[in-house]
Amino acid sequence: xxxxxxxxxxxxxxxxxxxxxxxxxxxxxxxxxxxxxxxxxxxxxxxxxxxxxxxxxxxxxxxxxxxxxxxxxxxxxxxxxxxxxxxxxxxxxxxxxxxxxxxxxxxxxxxxxxxxxxxxxxxxxxxxxxxxxxxxxxxxxxxxxxxxxxxxxxxxxxxxxxxxxxxxxxxxxxxxxxxxxxxxxxxxxxxxxxxxxxxxxxxxxxxxxxxxxxxxxxxxxxxxxxxxxxxxxxxxxxxxxxxxxxxxxxxxxxxxxxxxxxxxxxxxxxxxxxxxxxxxxxxxxxxxxxxxxxxxxxxxxxxxxxxxxxxxxxxxxxxxxxxxxxxxxxxxxxxxxxxxxxxxxxxxxxxxxxxxxxxxxxxxxxxxxxxxxxxxxxxxxxxxxxxxxxxxxxxxxxxxxxxxxxxxxxxxxxxxxxxxxxxxxxxxxxxxxxxxxxxxxxxxxxxxxxxxxxxxxxxxxxxxxxxxxxxxxxxxxxxxxxxxxxxxxxxxxxxxxxxxxxxxxxxxxxxxxxxxxxxxxxxxxxxxxxxxxxxxxxxxxxxxxxxxxxxxxxxxxxxxxxxxxxxxxxxxxxxxxxxxxxxxxxxxxxxxxxxxxxxxxxxxxxxxxxxxxxxxxxxxxxxxxxxxxxxxxxxxxxxxxxxxxxxxxxxxxxxxxxxxxxxxxxxxxxxxxxxxxxxxxxxxxxxxxxxxxxxxxxxxxxxxxxxxxxxxxxxxxxxxxxxxxxxxxxxxxxxxxxxxxxxxxxxxxxxxxxxxxxxxxxxxxxxxxxxxxxxxxxxxxxxxxxxxxxxxxxxxxxxxxxxxxxxxxxxxxxxxxxxxxxxxxxxxxxxxxxxxxxxxxxxxxxxxxxxxxxxxxxxxxxxxxxxxxxxxxxx
RNA sequence: GGGCGCAUAGCUCAGUUGGUUAGAGCGUCUGGUUUACACCCAGAAGGUCAUAGGUUCGACUCCUAUUGCGCCCACCA
Numbered sequence: 001x002x003x004x005x006x007x008x009x010x011x012x013x014x015x016x017x018x019x020x021x022x023x024x025x026x027x028x029x030x031x032x033x034x035x036x037x038x039x040x041x042x043x044x045x046x047x048x049x050x051x052x053x054x055x056x057x058x059x060x061x062x063x064x065x066x067x068x069x070x071x072x073x074x075x076x077x078x079x080x081x082x083x084x085x086x087x088x089x090x091x092x093x094x095x096x097x098x099x100x101x102x103x104x105x106x107x108x109x110x111x112x113x114x115x116x117x118x119x120x121x122x123x124x125x126x127x128x129x130x131x132x133x134x135x136x137x138x139x140x141x142x143x144x145x146x147x148x149x150x151x152x153x154x155x156x157x158x159x160x161x162x163x164x165x166x167x168x169x170x171x172x173x174x175x176x177x178x179x180x181x182x183x184x185x186x187x188x189x190x191x192x193x194x195x196x197x198x199x200x201x202x203x204x205x206x207x208x209x210x211x212x213x214x215x216x217x218x219x220x221x222x223x224x225x226x227x228x229x230x231x232x233x234x235x236x237x238x239x240x241x242x243x244x245x246x247x248x249x250x251x252x253x254x255x256x257x258x259x260x261x262x263x264x265x266x267x268x269x270x271x272x273x274x275x276x277x278x279x280x281x282x283x284x285x286x287x288x289x290x291x292x293x294x295x296x297x298x299x300x301x302x303x304x305x306x307x308x309x310x311x312x313x314x315x316x317x318x319x320x321x322x323x324x325x326x327x328x329x330x331x332x333x334x335x336x337x338x339x340x341x342x343x344x345x346x347x348x349x350x351x352x353x354x355x356x357x358x359x360x361x362x363x364x365x366x367x368x369x370x371x372x373x374x375x376x377x378x379x380x381x382x383x384x385x386x387x388x389x390x391x392x393x394x395x396x397x398x399x400x401x402x403x404x405x406x407x408x409x410x411x412x413x414x415x416x417x418x419x420x421x422x423x424x425x426x427x428x429x430x431x432x433x434x435x436x437x438x439x440x441x442x443x444x445x446x447x448x449x450x451x452x453x454x455x456x457x458x459x460x461x462x463x464x465x466x467x468x469x470x471x472x473x474x475x476x477x478x479x480x481x482x483x484x485x486x487x488x489x490x491x492x493x494x495x496x497x498x499x500x501x502x503x504x505x506x507x508x509x510x511x512x513x514x515x516x517x518x519x520x521x522x523x524x525x526x527x528x529x530x531x532x533x534x535x536x537x538x539x540x541x542x543x544x545x546x547x548x549x550x551x552x553x554x555x556x557x558x559x560x561x562x563x564x565x566x567x568x569x570x571x572x573x574x575x576x577x578x579x580x581x582x583x584x585x586x587x588x589x590x591x592x593x594x595x596x597x598x599x600x601x602x603x604x605x606x607x608x609x610x611x612x613x614x615x616x617x618x619x620x621x622x623x624x625x626x627x628x629x630x631x632x633x634x635x636x637x638x639x640x641x642x643x644x645x646x647x648x649x650x651x652x653x654x655x656x657x658x659x660x661x662x663x664x665x666x667x668x669x670x671x672x673x674x675x676x677x678x679x680x681x682x683x684x685x686x687x688x689x690x691x692x693x694x695x696x697x698x699x700x701x702x703x704x705x706x707x708x709x710x711x712x713x714x715x716x717x718x719x720x721x722x723x724x725x726x727x728x729x730x731x732x733x734x735x736x737x738x739x740x741x742x743x744x745x746x747x748x749x750x751x752x753x754x755x756x757x758x759x760x761x762x763x764x765x766x767x768x769x770x771x772x773x774x775x776x777x778x779x780x781x782x783x784x785x786x787x788x789x790x791x792x793x794x795x796x797x798x799x800x801x802x803x804x805x806x807x808x809x810x811x812x813x814x815x816x817x818x819x820x821x822x823x824x825x826x827x828x829x830x831x832x833x834x835x836x837x838x839x840x841x842x843x844x845x846x847x848x849x850x851x852x853x854x855x856x857x858x859x860x861x862x863x864x865x866x867x868x869x870x871x872x873x874x875x
Numbered sequence: 876g877g878g879c880g881c882a883u884a885g886c887u888c889a890g891u892u893g894g895u896u897a898g899a900g901c902g903u904c905u906g907g908u909u910u911a912c913a914c915c916c917a918g919a920a921g922g923u924c925a926u927a928g929g930u931u932c933g934a935c936u937c938c939u940a941u942u943g944c945g946c947c948c949a950c951c952a
Contacts, residue, residue, distance in 0.1 A: 273952090340950085
């Protein structure tokens with residue numbers, strides 16, 4: 001025993017234990033479905049690099065849930081994987097190639113060679129991520145590992161694309177997109193960065209109205225004036241046509257009305273440029289107007305619209321147009337202090353120009369999904385699954401954000417002009433279109449574009465189980481029990497998964513309940529540095545690398561530091577000292593266990609009630625309470641609280657009190673039982689240290705698959721808890737008096753300690769007193785007779801009496817208790833009144849009534865206690 | 876502009892349906908090598924629970940308003 005080191009060196013155990021678990025098959029779901037299956041799909045990390053704190057948090061939380069469910073005996077599937085992360089990966093590789101001198105990889109290498117470069121890079125990244133995932137202790141089923149760009153998932157992507165196309169959900173159409181004229185690619189909304197800019201705002205005379213604009217260079221072909229339908233100033237011109245003097249001669253303009261116009265803004269009238277503004281484009285669609293392209297894809301004015309400005313860059317054209325209009329006397333005024341946001345591509349920071357382009361879209365409004373006996377649209381289904389409670393968001397407040405997002409949802413643009421990704425399974429020949437994965441024959445040319453990465457990762461929950469095949473896994477493990485992810489991708493990913501899963505699974509004939517991707521969605525917060533700032537690669541000093549921390553403090557400490565102090569949906573700050581603190585706890589567990597192990601020496605037997613001392617009864621009762629509340633917290637995704645409960649129990653109660661007392665009298669069976677049960681409770685949080693200790697306990701089953709503890713009703717001794725509370729109170733009072741130095745020695749505190757009658761249990765009374773003195777930080781020199789008015793308590797089987805008068809200001813105490821009794825009395829009457837109200841009993845749910853009864857009982861007991869206390873005081 | 880969140884000890888944070896004297900870790904200070912642990916033990920200082928009202932016998936907790944910080948969405952023609 002003495003050979004066990006006094007500190008837990010995590011590195012000595014982690015890899016070995018992980019291999020042991022993995023080899024035992026514990027990570028795979030057991031084969032028999034005696035209980036409901038538990039499924040959690042790991043959100044696949046991008047195959048672009050290394051594990052960061054976001055991943056680490058995700059893995060820590062997920063592994064806690066999974067280990068807990070596994071110990072409860074559910075067949076548990078935790079499926080890992082990686083994401084090909086279209087744009088992100090491609091740009092990483094592009095950057096690497098550029099460093100090597102390849103400026104434009106696609107043109108210089110060709111599509112195939114470029115793809116190969118990316119594939120090679122991804123292979124390396126994937127294995128890096130996998131290794132790092134294992135370091136976190138993640139107990140996922142590697143035999144089912146998936147990749148969003150594997151052949152199988154590509155098949156699933158093509159299948160759903162084809163299905164949606166045939167259902168008319170996917171269509172090709174001219175739509176306005178964000179175009180980066182510098183990088184020559186579309187940019188998705190979430191890759192935009194808005195920068196505030198002070199610009200000039202011009203007012204021009206335009207026929208019968210004055211229009212305001214910050215972008216005169218787009219106005220060459222504007223022929224439509226829009227005003228608000230209720231705007232009194234313009235009532236008489238709505239619907240009329242005018243000949244208007246404009247930039248380069250006269251044009252015909254028409255006035256239309258639309259509610260989207262803000263009468264307060266500018267002059268309340270504007271002209272529209274549908275091809276280069278999102279709002280204008282939508283407006284044009286509504287009114288079935290044309291959308292001519294004024295600015296080409298290089299960011300120049302197209303010559304056919306302007307003789308003078310054709311070929312000019314936007315910036316130059318703007319000045320030129322203003323000058324021309326000014327010379328014609330059409331410039332009314334210029335507002336120099338106009339502030340607005342301009343959109344930049346966050347990669348490259350080029351100003352994004354809205355352009356109309358042919359893209360592939362998913363229609364979110366077309367009612368073609370069979371959902372609860374009617375044809376529903378994607379929007380309808382998205383709304384229904386959360387509204388009906390089939391899918392629950394944790395924390396609940398995200399419901400509101402989610403619904404708001406659906407209300408504003410536009411058709412989903414799924415095509416991207418990049419190389420790395422699922423190629424759109426569409427083929428063209430002489431104006432003909434075919435949608436299928438493989439080439440229909442010679443002369444057919446495949447669409448150059450690839451699919452939005454979320455289109456494919458939206459299939460994650462069911463394609464990984466074998467869809468479109470009807471597999472046993474799909475039967476057993478769909479839908480996922482929980483999805484755990486960061487709230488920042490609620491829309492990008494969570495919503496897409498709901499779209500894809502409900503559509504595809506219904507299409508394959510599964511029920512609505514089976515078709516949802518998951519039941520609960522747990523959204524964790526972002527990890528920030530100690531100042532609350534985002535950790536960013538550009539400021540390495542703010543970054544904490546989880547792998548460095550694992551090296552330094554061990555995985556268990558890192559996991560705890562990511563989970564404790566974190567609540568769903570809220571960001572959390574992390575700093576090294578916090579991790580160090582939990583390393584200390586891990587070490588405390590190790591040493592607590594060492595002590596128990598040293599004292600066992602084969603002496604443990606069945607626990608017999610008649611042999612239990614008061615402190616045994618107390619710790620067993622407390623343990624029951626801890627089992628109950630930890631289980632309860634875990635069931636409600638309150639990981640932080642669950643962790644804290646077990647932390648406080650193990651350190652503050654088991655080690656600080658029970659273990660100390662067992663140096664006086666010990667019950668090996670109880671020591672061992674409490675230790676083992678605690679290890680089980682702590683295992684989901686700290687798998688390594690707990691399993692490492694478990695191994696030296698010579699159990700036949702590994703801890704990872706041992707049974708989750710249950711409350712043992714035999715070992716509930718409510719009075720023991722009260723007595724122990726009193727011990728602690730007494731001891732603390734002694735310590736307090738002592739530390740205040742008001743009472744320098746035992747002389748003034750008539751502290752009387754004596755052993756109980758059955759001295760057989762305690763042989764060496766002097767030793768006990770020494771121990772107790774130690775516990776109380778008190779020199780005890782005197783033992784003696786009982787005192788009447790005293791607080792009494794037991795430590796082990798030793799009773800301590802403390803004269804009350806020394807401890808308390810009697811009068812103040814009495815007043816306090818009396819006040820409380822008074823308040824309780826009122827409370828009781830109000831409760832009784834409520835419970836005797838027939839309408840309440842009838843109408844309120846049974847559970848609420850029951851709770852009220854419990855409250856009443858609690859209050860009655862409290863009152864009783866207070867009365868006893870006050871009686872004692874009055875004696 | 877619309878929405879959401881946060882505000883509790885010097886710092887980082889808990890505090891689930893309102894109920895004894897508001898907690899923890901870190902940091903600071905004091906004292907301690909005791910059949911595991913100095914990555915330890917014991918103790919202390921430190922709080923008007925952002926502010927102002929309201930509901931209640933009772934509010935950190937519920938309601939209203941205000942202030943400060945953070946985030947998301949929309950986007951200003």
